Amino acid sequence: xxxxxxxVRKDLIIELRSKEIISTTLLFSLLVLVIxxxxxxxxxxxxxxxxxGILWVAFSFAGILGLNRSFIYEKDQExxxxxxxxxxxxxxxxxGKFFGNIIFLGIVELITLPLFALLFNMEIIxxxxxxxxxxxxxxxxxxxxxxxxxxxxxxxxxxxxxxxxLLFPISVPVILSSVKATGAILxxxxxxxxxxxxxxxxxxxxxxxxxxxxxxEYVIEE
Amino acid sequence: xxxxxxxxGFLFFMVLIIGLYSVFFYAPVExxxxxxxxxxxxxxxxxxxxxxxxxxVFIASIIFLIGSSPQWDxxxxxxxxxxxxxxxxxxxxxxxxxxxxxxTWWSWDPRLTTTLILWLIYLxxxxxxxxxxxxSSRYAAVLGVVGFLDVPLVHVSVKWWRSxxxxxxxxxxxxxxxxxxxxxxxxxxLIAFTILYxxxxxxxxxxxxxxxxxxxxxxxxx
Amino acid sequence: xxxxxxxxxxxxLKDITKIFGTxxxxxxINLRVERKKFLTIFGPNGAGKTTMxxxxxxxxxxxxxxxxxxxxxxRKNRDEIRKIxxxxxxxxxxxxxxxxxENLEFYASLYEIGEARQRILEIxxxxxxxxxxxxxxxxxxxxxxxxxxxxxxxISDPQVLLLDEPYTGLDVKATLTLREILQDIMGGEKTVVMxxxxxxxxxxxxxxxxxxxxGRIIFSGNRSDINPQTFEKDYMExxxxxxxx
Numbered sequence: 001x002x003x004x005x006x007x008v009r010k011d012l013i014i015e016l017r018s019k020e021i022i023s024t025t026l027l028f029s030l031l032v033l034v035i036x037x038x039x040x041x042x043x044x045x046x047x048x049x050x051x052x053g054i055l056w057v058a059f060s061f062a063g064i065l066g067l068n069r070s071f072i073y074e075k076d077q078e079x080x081x082x083x084x085x086x087x088x089x090x091x092x093x094x095x096g097k098f099f100g101n102i103i104f105l106g107i108v109e110l111i112t113l114p115l116f117a118l119l120f121n122m123e124i125i126x127x128x129x130x131x132x133x134x135x136x137x138x139x140x141x142x143x144x145x146x147x148x149x150x151x152x153x154x155x156x157x158x159x160x161x162x163x164x165x166l167l168f169p170i171s172v173p174v175i176l177s178s179v180k181a182t183g184a185i186l187x188x189x190x191x192x193x194x195x196x197x198x199x200x201x202x203x204x205x206x207x208x209x210x211x212x213x214x215x216x217e218y219v220i221e222e
Numbered sequence: 223x224x225x226x227x228x229x230x231g232f233l234f235f236m237v238l239i240i241g242l243y244s245v246f247f248y249a250p251v252e253x254x255x256x257x258x259x260x261x262x263x264x265x266x267x268x269x270x271x272x273x274x275x276x277x278x279v280f281i282a283s284i285i286f287l288i289g290s291s292p293q294w295d296x297x298x299x300x301x302x303x304x305x306x307x308x309x310x311x312x313x314x315x316x317x318x319x320x321x322x323x324x325x326t327w328w329s330w331d332p333r334l335t336t337t338l339i340l341w342l343i344y345l346x347x348x349x350x351x352x353x354x355x356x357x358s359s360r361y362a363a364v365l366g367v368v369g370f371l372d373v374p375l376v377h378v379s380v381k382w383w384r385s386x387x388x389x390x391x392x393x394x395x396x397x398x399x400x401x402x403x404x405x406x407x408x409x410x411x412l413i414a415f416t417i418l419y420x421x422x423x424x425x426x427x428x429x430x431x432x433x434x435x436x437x438x439x440x441x442x443x444x
Numbered sequence: 445x446x447x448x449x450x451x452x453x454x455x456x457l458k459d460i461t462k463i464f465g466t467x468x469x470x471x472x473i474n475l476r477v478e479r480k481k482f483l484t485i486f487g488p489n490g491a492g493k494t495t496m497x498x499x500x501x502x503x504x505x506x507x508x509x510x511x512x513x514x515x516x517x518x519r520k521n522r523d524e525i526r527k528i529x530x531x532x533x534x535x536x537x538x539x540x541x542x543x544x545x546e547n548l549e550f551y552a553s554l555y556e557i558g559e560a561r562q563r564i565l566e567i568x569x570x571x572x573x574x575x576x577x578x579x580x581x582x583x584x585x586x587x588x589x590x591x592x593x594x595x596x597x598x599i600s601d602p603q604v605l606l607l608d609e610p611y612t613g614l615d616v617k618a619t620l621t622l623r624e625i626l627q628d629i630m631g632g633e634k635t636v637v638m639x640x641x642x643x644x645x646x647x648x649x650x651x652x653x654x655x656x657x658x659g660r661i662i663f664s665g666n667r668s669d670i671n672p673q674t675f676e677k678d679y680m681e682x683x684x685x686x687x688x689x
Binding site for chain 1: 498501502503504505523524526527529531533535536537538539540541542546550551553554555556580596600
């Protein structure tokens with residue numbers, strides 16, 4: 001629908017113009033990778049085992065920052081109210097924010113990935129398609145509930161910390177599945193080996209996108 | 223109101239006494255684990271109640287979101303409070319049971335881990351109600367719905383996660399199969415705990431209503 | 445609700461009540477406003493003016509009661525109502541990093557107004573913002589932003605205009621622009637509801653007034669019944685004798 005597109009486009013224009021949040025989020029993501037590298041010997045067995053987990057930790061933490069962004073812009077001058085005054089239906093508003101978040105997080109992840117391969121000495125070129133599939137499914141799942149919860153947390157007093165508190169327990173299935181699947185792929189398994197993780201991810205994505213879409217209006221309206 | 227609770231209260235005590243007798247004198251001492259195994263008769267009923275309480279939170283939240291009637295919101299909130307208590311019981315009895323059997327306090331056993339996540343979601347629910355600002359009842363209701371639907375997915379993902387790493391335990395804490403007397407004992411304790419839950423919930427809801435009435439009287443007199 | 449009465453009343457409120465927790469903000473508000481009329485709502489802070497505007501603009505649902513805007517129920521036809529109302533409040537609803545044109549085109553697309561650019565440029569010219577149309581809004585002065593927010597409120601050519609304390613904080617030029625636009629509007633088809641606690645500005649353009657205090661309407665009447673000189677005194681007396689509450 002045209003309105004969803006308008007919302008996504010507007011958020012992208014704002015983001016590209018200031019580049020404020022995307023640059024800080026990217027930097028943060030890189031910092032997470034670097035700092036975690038100090039917790040073990042580079043090149044050791046431990047580093048290879050921990051690598052997928054660390055990648056997704058970086059993605060999740062950066063993801064939290066990116067998700068917060070989607071509604072922070074609407075807080076200034078109460079622009080969200082301006083949108084709510086229009087006849088756009090609340091589900092479409094959710095989808096606009098949801099897709100915008102997927103794009104934003106996707107960009108951060110796509111830039112972080114090669115840096116990860118570099119720092120951890122991982123061969124990712126040959127497994128890139130599978131890896132991208134996992135990252136896509138994981139990002140969709142994370143953003144589906146994340147968009148809903150960021151709309152909640154932006155209205156609470158403990159704004160910055162409320163989103164991670166809300167999101168992390170609920171996204172355990174996503175993070176677990178993504179880490180396990182990523183680890184398997186990096187160790188050389190092929191897609192059929194991780195099919196159960198992928199199915200869980202896909203199921204989570206569908207269930208929680210639909211649920212968040214339906215429930216969003218209760219969060220956003222007084 | 224208190225008078226109405228005499229009968230259920232009495233009933234609870236009767237069932238509890240029967241249950242405790244059953245636990246210590248009727249159900250046999252488990253061959254391998256010894257007396258410690260009897261924690262099972264508190265551990266499992268607590269887990270049952272914690273899931274029941276969360277289910278009530280789920281239903282009450284849905285009804286509240288659709289209709290906005292404050293009494294369902296009260297029920298959701300009170301059930302969450304009671305649920306946290308019982309979940310905490312599970313998380314305390316688990317390690318106390320585990321240490322003598324497994325040798326470690328915490329072994330990331332799938333069911334206990336899922337309970338841990340459930341506990342975290344409950345705590346987040348209560349945090350939202352405390353710090354959510356206006357609209358926190360709606361936000362918490364959304365979390366009540368999303369969280370409950372998430373628990374099965376958490377359970378599946380954690381179970382798969384742990385199935386790759388055999389538990390450090392050769393003994394299945396429940397034994398290969400429940401003997402009939404143990405099963406009956408378990409059922410009795412389950413009934414006792416359910417009655418207890420309903421009792422505490424009713425009292426808590428009644429207190430909440432009284433609080434509401436006091437607040438109203440305060441406002442009117444201003 | 446027969447169609448005859450739909451055509452007559454732009455706004456109709458029946459027993460509208462809003463309670464926050466245990467605090468009542470509005471109590472049994474009953475009100476009718478004819479089409480093309482200008483209603484000013486007076487009242488001290490906390491009287492419930494903003495709550496009332498929020499309910500009329502569908503931003504908030506009442507705890508009980510019903511209301512109809514141009515015959516459409518605020519409980520059942522919210523999206524339809526949103527197509528025909530415009531709102532101006534002390535928030536500008538403008539994105540600081542976007543230009544005036546981008547802001548307006550965004551909102552126009554949400555209202556599903558096609559081919560809006562020409563109209564947008566015309567209106568920007570009329571309020572004197574044409575030269576700054578491609579600069580980010582954060583570079584504009586406060587008064588310019590206010591003028592732009594007026595344009596934003598009118599972008600969908602609404603039949604009912606809701607103004608929540610619109611004159612607060614406006615500079616001279618913006619005040620004149622707003623007054624000019626409102627005067628223009630009064631010659632047309634629009635119904636206007638404005639809340640304010642500034643008496644002179646409130647009395648200027650209105651046809652009807654009501655006074656809100658502590659969630660209740662304590663006075664309602666026509667502009668012609670009011671003596672502007674004594675109104676200020678009467679208003680203070682009205683509030684003092686504790687009307688409402």
